[in-house]
Amino acid sequence: MPTRPTLRQQFLRRKPLHSFTTDSSEAGGLRRTVGLFQLTMIGIGATIGTGIFFALDSAVPEAGPAVIVSFALAAVVAALTALCYAELASAVPVSGSSYSYAYATLGEFAAWAVGWCLLLEYAVSGAAIAVSWGQYLNDLTERLFGFQMPAAISAPPGAGGIVNLPGVVLVGLCCLLLVRGAKESAVVNTVMVVVKLGVLALFVVVGATAFDAGNLLPFAPMGMAGVSAAAATVFFSFIGLDAVSTAGEEVRNPRRTLPLAIILALVGVTTVYVLVALVGVGAQPWTRFEGQEAGLSVILGSLTGAGWPAVLLSAGAVLSIVSVTLVVLYGQSRILYTMGRDGMLPSAFHRVSPRTGTPVFTTLLTGGFVALLAAVFPLDLLTDLTSMGTLVAFAVVSLGVLILRRTAPNLERGFRVPGYPVVPILSILACGYLVYELPLATYLLFGGWLALALTVYLLYSRRNSCLETTDTARTLEETPA
Template identity: 80%
Template sequence: MTTDVTFRHQLLRRKPVNAFLADADASAHGGGLRRTVGTFQLTMIGIGATIGTGIFFALDAAVPEAGPAVVLSFVIGAVTAALTALCYAELASAVPVSGSSYSYAYATLGEFAACAVGWCLLLEYAVSGAAIAVSWGQYLNDLTERLFGFHMPDAISAPPGAGGYLNLPGAVLVLMCCLLLVRGAKESAVVNTVMVLLKLGVLALFVVVGATGFHAGNLHPFAPMGMAGVGAAASTVFFSFIGLDAVSTAGEEVRNPRRTLPLAIICALVVVTTVYVLVALVGVGAQPWTSFKGQEAGLSVILSDVTGAGWPGVLLSAGAVLSIVSVTLVVLYGQTRILYSMGRDGILPSAFHRVDARTGTPVLGTVIVGSFVAVLAAVVPLDVLADLTSMGTLVAFAVVSIGVMILRRTAPGLERGFKVPGYPVVPVLSVAFCGYLLYGLPLATYVMFGVWLVMALAVYFFYSRHHSRLQPGDTDEATEPALTL
């Protein structure tokens, strides 16, 4: 009987918020992560992690599913992201530490749920990083062909399953980003900011020039696949809103986190949503929706067709090449910080928590992440990567919304730099929208996700619960019983 109680306690024990904050302070003063990132740079991290995944290549996959109504698909994704962004903003201001949804789940739902969410995040970031890197080869090919007449063979540059066998450009991109991340968070944030500003300039060029080729007739029929197609496309493109989560992974490297985190999340969402809807509307208005299927580097092709000249396409392809680098960089950054938090808590080996004394970065964790993502980018088909990313993202988003409601009840007096307006309607709607988008994912994605969770369960039962810092009987302040319902 005692064993059963102890086992139940292991599954449900929660890490107090003050323990998270104590760990963060101890880390900052003990050679851990350093607070070097400001509001503007953090907002650029959110934008950098988002724009590029959806607009630069997802239209080619989403438009055939929904037709011109793909604009509504992005709106549905944006509404879901907005509801969740408000929940992220509150939890990020209340628990301003690294780890994102994993840390929030640990503080509200318990250790077992946190472990599962952590693995969802690892899937989300690893798979999305690979998906982004895979698309890089397409735009790199488009750029080199326009400039030099050179085109890499599809066998080594196209996505696996779409004419390619081994995507070398994607793997190389991941490894280059890892080298930059190893140098330091501040250096990575500066490089990312420059690339994001270039990316926004290129997309502004697309909207302005592409609008000159807008034909209202291309919007008819508006929804050839009906609302079912709109929903399916929304599920496909939703992974493009992953950047909001990346902002919250930087909790321990941000100055004045209680204010900076929620402000950066909301600013990033506003910019991203505006850009997505404008580019999608101009794209489907400038080209018949039936032309998107099987099209590579679609935005570049649209500009070339509209202007009849080659230079707009060259600029857009160059911007896409740079922007996808920034997305990959931030996604890899986010995953290493989640692993850092899980390693610190004993959920994963402590090697992931080890920080280089000179650079202040988790070098070993970055190398491991980079190697794994590079392999995924090289050998896994793009459509599989996109759907798996959506699955991991939606589960993590739903947990954050649930966590807001739990923490409001268990810790009503906790200091919060931001509170969700319209509580509890907003978090409830967030969970409902996430459920709607999950329903639209294919059965094969659920099967693969189930296999991933089985692996997570195995790691938890055979390793994590025995090495967790929240051991029964431990008298350390960080392991005192958490708040109860």
């Protein structure tokens, strides 16, 4: 009779690499229906949210025209992590994202903790953006029809709203689409992403006609300190690229497609951001950005002397929220699906509809949780907590690259991080620096969140883990000494 593993062994046991391949090819699992273009659009759709439509209003006053450099610096930091995601996604092409990568490299409890961090990144950020949909929808309907919904049902809770119905409706519609199938959801997301990229491209084209190089001087009035501050402000406009890795089991030829989609999404997002920033600061003096709301709309309006730019930009913001919410719910449900398959959550999370090939229960539960947050919770205090969870997950992925290169040097990889080991080390340091900049209250909330994770793990997950219920001898053999 095998010996029951100790708590330390349970914490540190790692899931064998061959198990990931076996699990992803199981009968009745997720279906591989997503191609490279659609997957790239998932990454772009999750990353380009409403932030770029309004980011210049807060970033330009910090850095001046050098905000262009700030976007480039933020892109470099994002690229460090994106390259690490690309390698691990090609080596472990499953749906669990950094949860699965941690399970293969750092051990079971680290994976469980990362899974809880991803709950923060996806669920809370999804609710935070869904709750603002009513405001942007009101802005659009006001411009088109002169009508607005009452603030009590459309404004965020704590800011004049009581129950945010548009946020709930948005989450519900996204859930219904996701339940129908991954392919259908990817197609709809692709259409919305193409439309919002078209809106931003229009801004670049029209704004370029009024480009004045004199507006770029002085280029860095606040010095490098201002450039760095603005880089920190705009960095979180790059969060979302990791959503690509949650589609690992629904992608055709994942070892090639996953890393390529991550890199293409990063290049696409960076190009859009830098062009919008360059045209924005070239079209008007940088001193006019401070206190300027809906900056892109104002710039286009002043250039054309018409009201249609504001309508167009508002429509772009509305579509941005829809596409980001769709991808967030998709990514969250796939992570929970993987955790259910590993026994870390009840088996219902792993159940897939034989008709649609989607985890219906997990999708609806995720949607219900996000809708509840969007409906009644003021989410301002949770913004930094979301950032903490995201950065921890990013750092774990970079650390996973270092560990897997040592423990499985011959593992098939569709992509290898260039400049190894410098790139993953720099990624960890960059994430650590941004974590250091977060306020004390965030550390306290995050500590409480991890304490809750530990409680659930001790009471349920460690006893129901698939590594607990399969061959114990093999499990112990996989455990680091």
